[in-house]
Amino acid sequence: MSQYIVKYRLSSVNIIVEEGIINEKWSFLDKNTRYVLITDSNLTKYYAALLTCIPNLEKILAIKPGRRSKTIDVYEKIIRSLDNLNITRDDVLIAFGGGVINDLVGFVASTYLNGIKYLNIPTSLVAQINASIGGKCGIYLNEKNQIGT
Numbered sequence: 001m002s003q004y005i006v007k008y009r010l011s012s013v014n015i016i017v018e019e020g021i022i023n024e025k026w027s028f029l030d031k032n033t034r035y036v037l038i039t040d041s042n043l044t045k046y047y048a049a050l051l052t053c054i055p056n057l058e059k060i061l062a063i064k065p066g067r068r069s070k071t072i073d074v075y076e077k078i079i080r081s082l083d084n085l086n087i088t089r090d091d092v093l094i095a096f097g098g099g100v101i102n103d104l105v106g107f108v109a110s111t112y113l114n115g116i117k118y119l120n121i122p123t124s125l126v127a128q129i130n131a132s133i134g135g136k137c138g139i140y141l142n143e144k145n146q147i148g149t
Contacts, residue, residue, distance in 0.1 A: 022121065024053045031055045036087060038078065038105045039096040040065035043123065051096065058085050063104075070100050070140045072147070078108050093118035099126040103145075106137030110149040 001018040021028060029035065037051060037060045044051065044062045051060060061081055063069045082093075095105030095118060102120050109118035122128040138148025 022050065024050060026054050029055055030092075034058050034087070034091040035094055036061060036082065036085065036091065037094045037096055038063070038108070039101055040069070040098075043097055047096075054094070058087070058091070063101075065100075067100055067140070070104050070138075070145075072139060072141065074104065075108060075139050078104075079112055082108075082112055087112070087116070089113055089116050091116065094121060095119065096121045096123065097127065098122070098124035099130060102127045103137050104139060107139055107147075107149060110137055 001016060001021075004015040004017070006013045006015060016028065034056045035054055036058050037054060039047075039051070039060065039062055041062045042065045044060060051057075059081070061078060063074055063078075087093075093105055093109050093116065095102045102122055105118055106120070109116050120127070136145075136148055138145035141147050
């Protein structure tokens with residue numbers, strides 16, 4: 001296992017690189033924490049058995065795949081779902097997907113309850129480089145990342 005720490009001005013991020021880290025045990029997750037996984041509907045089909053093994057999984061929120069899901073409407077649906085689940089600052093969001101998912105979930109996590117913890121599990125190169133550690137998260141307004149943190 002390789003572990004790296006990326007230091008930002010106000011915080012730092014742990015990055016773990018390990019082949020096969022995502023498996024039915026999810027051993028890197030805290031077993032006492034509640035999780036909400038946000039992904040797209042393509043990945044829920046392909047990884048259903050693996051994703052449902054997450055310990056203390058409250059819910060899987062699956063959105064339509066693609067850039068058209070990085071909108072205020074999808075953001076609002078996710079926020080309302082988190083509110084209905086009574087998600088607190090002690091709970092953690094998991095972004096499982098490509099750049100769209102990682103951007104969207106990062107934005108949700110930075111704004112819900114003035115900021116909650118989240119994990120990025122990138123499934124594409126763009127998500128690995130840009131969306132998960134790039135330091136920006138956002139959603140579209142008029143087809144551009146005009147709203148972000």
